[in-house]
Amino acid sequence: MRGNMGNMNKMMKQMQKMQKDMVKAQEELQxxxxxxxxxxxxxxxxxxxxxxxxxxxxxEDVVDPDDIEMLQDLIIAATNEVLTKIEEITNEKMGKFTQGMNLPGGMF
Incomplete structure (x- = not known):
């Protein structure tokens, strides 16, 4: 029975460290x-x-009053690209904490 308590305490300490590391990684990402x-x-x-x-x-070279749609498309494309980059880096940094945990998507 004592061995199980020691293993449980060790596992709890590992979980606490992982949680602290996750919070630190999330803060760094933000x-x-x-x-x-x-x-x-x-x-x-x-x-x-x-x-x-x-x-x-x-x-200013891309600002054409006769072609506002192109400018809007460029803004949308750049915005979507930056959001994709953030998502990829977040998954990369946070994925190491959630590997093998079978958590529902997006939960970390």
Missing amino acids: EMTFDATAGGGMVKVTANGKKEILDVEIN
């Missing part, structure tokens, strides 16, 4: 910034790890 461009760099979107858009830069 502090990071990510950039993506579209149209050969004509539009640049910057976001943080919380998926908040921080900045949108538009090269």
Whole structure:
């Protein structure tokens, strides 16, 4: 019986350490910034790890009052790209904590 308690205590300490490491990794991700461009760099979107858009830069050469749709498409493309980057990095960093745990999608 004593051996089981020792194993249980060891497992609890490992879980507590993993939880602390997860929180630290999540905080680091939220502090990071990510950039993506579209149209050969004509539009640049910057976001943080919380998926908040921080900045949108538009090269004046792409601003054409007769073709607003192209500019809108470039902004959408750059925004989607930066959000995809954040998702990929988040999965990469957080995946090491959830491997083999069979948690429902998105839970970590």
